[in-house]
Amino acid sequence: MMNETGNDHYLLTPGPLTTSLATKQAMLRDWGSRDPRFSALTKRIRQRLLTLVDASETHVCIPMQGSGTFAVEAALGTLIPRQGKVLVLVNGAYGRRIVSILQILGRETIVHETTEDTPCDVVRLGAALEADKDISHVAVIHCETTSGLLNPIKKVSDTVKRCGRRLLIDAMSAFGAIPLSAADIQFDAVMASSNKCLEGAPGFGFVIARQTSLVESEGNSHSLALDLYAQWRCFEKNGQWRFTPPTHVVAAFDQALEEYLSQGGLEARAARYRENYGILVGAMETLGFEMYLDPEIQAPIIATFHTPADPNFDFATFYDALAEEGFLIYPGKITSVDTFRIGCIGQLYPAQMNEAVRVITEVLHTMGVSNCHAQER
Ligand SMILES: *Cc1c(COP(=O)(O)O)cnc(C)c1O
Numbered sequence: 001m002m003n004e005t006g007n008d009h010y011l012l013t014p015g016p017l018t019t020s021l022a023t024k025q026a027m028l029r030d031w032g033s034r035d036p037r038f039s040a041l042t043k044r045i046r047q048r049l050l051t052l053v054d055a056s057e058t059h060v061c062i063p064m065q066g067s068g069t070f071a072v073e074a075a076l077g078t079l080i081p082r083q084g085k086v087l088v089l090v091n092g093a094y095g096r097r098i099v100s101i102l103q104i105l106g107r108e109t110i111v112h113e114t115t116e117d118t119p120c121d122v123v124r125l126g127a128a129l130e131a132d133k134d135i136s137h138v139a140v141i142h143c144e145t146t147s148g149l150l151n152p153i154k155k156v157s158d159t160v161k162r163c164g165r166r167l168l169i170d171a172m173s174a175f176g177a178i179p180l181s182a183a184d185i186q187f188d189a190v191m192a193s194s195n196k197c198l199e200g201a202p203g204f205g206f207v208i209a210r211q212t213s214l215v216e217s218e219g220n221s222h223s224l225a226l227d228l229y230a231q232w233r234c235f236e237k238n239g240q241w242r243f244t245p246p247t248h249v250v251a252a253f254d255q256a257l258e259e260y261l262s263q264g265g266l267e268a269r270a271a272r273y274r275e276n277y278g279i280l281v282g283a284m285e286t287l288g289f290e291m292y293l294d295p296e297i298q299a300p301i302i303a304t305f306h307t308p309a310d311p312n313f314d315f316a317t318f319y320d321a322l323a324e325e326g327f328l329i330y331p332g333k334i335t336s337v338d339t340f341r342i343g344c345i346g347q348l349y350p351a352q353m354n355e356a357v358r359v360i361t362e363v364l365h366t367m368g369v370s371n372c373h374a375q376e377r
């Protein structure tokens with residue numbers, strides 16, 4: 001059965017996520033990738049993304065084909081010189097992914113790791129930057145989607161700025177829903193993608209890069225296709241993507257952005273996600289589920305729950321039963337404890353969250369799960 005988004009289920013995931021019907025319908029048209037109308041559409045998207053982070057005067061927006069990781073790898077490989085040295089703040093899988101990329105790229109890397117339930121350590125960061133003048137860049141994840149943890153991006157930025165280094169932010173799962181402004185966060189690059197809080201379809205990422213840094217980055221990249229500098233030059237030269245763009249996805253993103261802006265932009269989106277999150281977490285806690293993170297450091301993007309200890313609970317059975325009722329949830333990614341995740345982003349409103357909670361309650365009842373605590377009590 002189709003719902004109002006033209007789909008037979010809702011995605012309670014961190015992306016790809018449920019898109020609006022109009023966003024999906026925007027993909028029904030075939031575009032000429034070198035047609036001026038498609039170039040105009042690309043230009044509008046690039047300009048709008050810059051204004052979302054108040055970066056029109058200082059930065060440029062460079063879309064990159066592929067998933068979000070492609071944009072992250074392009075930004076790291078292009079903006080960090082080969083003799084650069086990067087301090088990476090890690091508290092989950094996406095921080096670890098940045099470390100892997102840098103190792104493959106052969107950039108010298110220092111890892112500051114905190115546990116997956118602990119924000120990055122800004123004091124330790126400051127001390128390391130003072131002590132080691134060779135560190136040229138710091139990389140951080142804004143919302144670590146592994147858990148839903150929100151890192152203290154303002155404090156990180158202030159520390160990096162005070163020490164005169166450059167900051168790269170993977171804001172993939174936060175962009176558009178958690179405030180980030182070039183006016184008070186000093187960054188060389190912010191990376192995000194089409195299929196998270198801006199609610200487009202998957203198919204490209206984008207980098208908001210400081211123009212002066214980008215100008216210096218010519219020749220840094222190890223890669224032909226992931227060369228952010230070359231990609232930028234091409235957009236500047238003729239307004240076109242360097243290689244075949246995901247035309248349908250770009251058109252869908254233009255529609256999704258239009259909806260984002262007309263619905264009230266970041267404030268409205270953040271308020272809706274917070275409301276979704278409140279409904280979900282309130283009901284889950286009433287059922288006895290325990291949150292993995294302290295609410296103080298939790299972003300309203302995705303919630304991580306401890307797996308119940310009740311022997312009648314089985315994640316695969318729970319997942320399948322919810323899917324049968326039209327809700328796809330997400331497995332856990334925490335390395336130390338058994339968890340699962342439920343996303344609050346995408347075309348989800350209180351009505352869908354209330355329905356999801358009703359279905360979860362019913363499924364647990366059918367499974368014979370009476371105790372949702374993480375430990376037997
Ligand atoms: C989604 C996400 C990415 C990119 O993942 P892809 O699967 O490549 O799209 C990177 N970082 C964070 C924090 C994310 O949430």
